[in-house]
Amino acid sequence: MGNILVNRERCKACALCTLACPKKLILFSQEANSQGFYPAELSSGEECTGCALCAEACPDVAIEVWR
Ligand code: SF4
Numbered sequence: 264m265g266n267i268l269v270n271r272e273r274c275k276a277c278a279l280c281t282l283a284c285p286k287k288l289i290l291f292s293q294e295a296n297s298q299g300f301y302p303a304e305l306s307s308g309e310e311c312t313g314c315a316l317c318a319e320a321c322p323d324v325a326i327e328v329w330r
């Protein structure tokens with residue numbers, strides 16, 4: 264079981280993490296950050312394996328993974 268923490272202010276909503284997640288658990292927030300981007304967030308924490316593929320895909324190093 265895992266969990267991720269997205270740094271909302273670093274995220275530019277490029278969607279690379281959403282493509283990288285094998286379980287398709289990452290969606291976008293309904294609320295924009297201060298730059299006007301709608302940051303990525305985990306949709307269902309219970310299914311996250313902590314594989315960290317999302318964090319590895321993020322060019323802005325905006326995702327922390329917890330196991
Ligand atoms: S750690 Fe793995 S399972 Fe969890 S959100 Fe990231 S890519 Fe998906």
Ligand code: SF4
Pocket residue numbers: 269273274275276277278279280281302303320321322323324325326
């Ligand atoms: S890969 Fe990083 S910058 Fe891109 S949407 Fe995901 S968290 Fe945001």
